[in-house]
Amino acid sequence: MTDLRIYEHPILEFNRGKEITIFLDDKPMKAFKSETVAAALYANGLKEFSRSIKYRRPRGFFCAIGRCSACMMEVDGVPNVRTCVTMCKDGMRIKKQKYPADYLSPFLNLMKLPPARYMRLMTRPGFIYNPAMKVMRELTGLGTFKKELPEYKSSNMGCEGTLETEFLIIGGGPAGMQAAIEAGKRGVEIIIVDDKDRLGGQLVKQTHTFFSDVKYAAGKRGFKLGEQMIAQLSQLPNVKVLTETSAVGYYPNENIMLMKRPGNATLKVRAHKYLVSTGAYEKTLVFENNDLPGVYGAGGVQTLLNVFGIKPGNRGILLGTGNVALMVAYHLIQAGIEVAGVYAPSFRRVRGYFVHAAKIQRHGVPIITRHTIVKALGRKEVTGAIMTKLNPDYTHVKGSEFRVDCDFICIGVGLNPAYDLVQLFNPKMVNVSALGGMVPIRDKTFRFTKNAYIAGDCGSIEEATTAMLEGGLAGLYATATLNKGDESVEAKIDEYTHALEEDRGSPFSTRLKAAIKEITVENIEEVLD
C-alpha cells in the first residue's frame, strides 16, 4: 500500500488525530481524523477522483480549497460531494462516479463536433428528441438518484433555523480574523464562518517568516501567526466561530445569508453588517491536457504539503514566478521533493520578491523566464511536460521544445478574487487587472453596499499582512457604524491606515495603489443607484 504522508518535516509537526478507516469502492484505506477525504485518498496513491462530464477524461483534484469541480465523488450515497472540503469520518464509504459512458468515451472523443453543431443534434424531427434525451441522460451526467426516495431523517437533514447577529464575517482568513478581533474586543456580537475545519485561511500553510512591519506579523511564520490569532479569538465570548460552514447565498430583499452546514443541513443568518473576506483562488492556464491528474494549482499543492503533510509527487515543475510559485517551490524543497524548475513566460525580472527567488536558487533550482508550457504528457496522470521558449510577442520559438520529466505540475500564475459571494450583494463590479480580476467599487470605509464590507484578497490581490490590516480597518469601521466601541476606535483606525499606506509604499505597489484609488469612491450609495 502506498503511503505518501510525510512523517518528518524540518518545521512543521503534523497532528493528524486518530487513525480511522474509509472505504473506496469497498476497499479499506487508512485515513486520519483531521484529513479531508481527498487528502486521505491522495495519500493512498489515488490520483483520479472523477471523470469529466463529456469526454470522460480523468480528473484529479485541482484547487484543494473547494472552489473547482474536479474532486466531486459520491460520499455515503450523496453524489457530487466536493471531497477536498469534506472531512473524513470512520467507516465513510466513497465511490467514484462511473457511468456507462465511460465505456463509450473513446467513441465520444472521436466525434469532434463544434458546439454549434452538437446543440442541434437529435432535435429534428420533434418526436425523437425526448427518447434521445432519455438515452443521453443515462449515458452521461453527474451522479444518479436512487429509484426510491431516501428515508427522511429529521436528525441529520434540513434547515437548522435562523440566527441573528450584529456582524457576520464570511471567511476566517487573516482579514476575517483580524476584523473579528478588533470588533469583538469592542463588544460587537459576531459570527465568523469558514468552510474549512479550522480558522486561519491560507495562513495555516505558510511556513515561511513574514516581513514588513514588526508590529504586525513580521518575523513570525504564517501558521504560528494563525494559531496566535485563533487563540486571541477564543478569548472573546461574543465571537461565535462556525467552521465547516460555507456561505452559499445572500438574499438582499430578505437580508438573509444562507449557509451550508456539515451533514446535509443549512443555516440562515441575519446580520446588521456583513464582512466578505472570502479570499481568492488560483488562475489557470490553457495548454494541452491541462486537466490531467497531476496538474495542480500551487495553492492546492501547498495545502497537501503543509496542512496534511502529504507528498504531491516526487519531482515537479512550477509555472509562474509570482510569490506564490516561488514560495511553493521552497515548501517543496523543505519537504524533500525535487523541483525540476520554475518556468515563467515573463520577459522582465522575476515577479516575486528577490528574497524568495534567491532562497530557491540557493538550493539549485533554476528559475527560467521566457518559457511556457505547451502540453502535459501522460494518459492517466502526468509523466512529463513539453516546454518551449517564447518570442518577444509571446509566440513559440519553433524547434525550441524540450521535455521535462516530472510527475506533477503546479500552476502558480496568479490569483483571482473570489467575487462570487460579493456579487450576490448587488454591488457595482469592475474588472481591474492590477487587482487580479472582478472587484467591487468600494468607499473609504471598505463598504461596497449599504451593509457589507470587503477586506483581504477578494477585494484586491495582495499579501497576508495587508489583508490583516484591511480586515482590522473594516472591523473597526463596522464597529463605529454599529455605535459600539469608544474613543479608541478612531485612534486605531488612524494607526491601521498609516500602516496600510506604509505597507503599500514600495515601488512594487505603484500600479496596485493607483488601481485601488480608482475604484474607491466618496459615497457608495451614489454608485449603487
Next chain:
Amino acid sequence: MKKIVCRCHDVTESDIESAIDSGYDDFETLKRITGVTTGHCQGKTCMLLTQGILSRKIGKTVTNTTRIRAPVDPITLGSLVTHKQKNKSRVNT
C-alpha cells in the same frame, strides 16, 4: 489532445474558437452556446480564460462577466427542508 477551458462542462479552446468563428462573438451568446461559466463552479476557472480567448479573437478587450447566482456551492435539496417542530422552538428562543 484537448485544451480544456471549462472543466465542469468539458469545453475546449477549439470549441470556443469555432463558436466565435460561427458568429457567437459576445460573452453572453458565447456562454449560452458553449456552456462555459454555467457549470458547478460557476465560472471560477473558465471565466477569465474565455474572456482572454474572446479578446484575442475579436481584437478588443472584453470585460463582460456573467452573473453569479445562489447557491454558489452545491447543496442538497434535503438540506433546505425546514422542520416544523424544530423551527418553531428555534424561532421562539
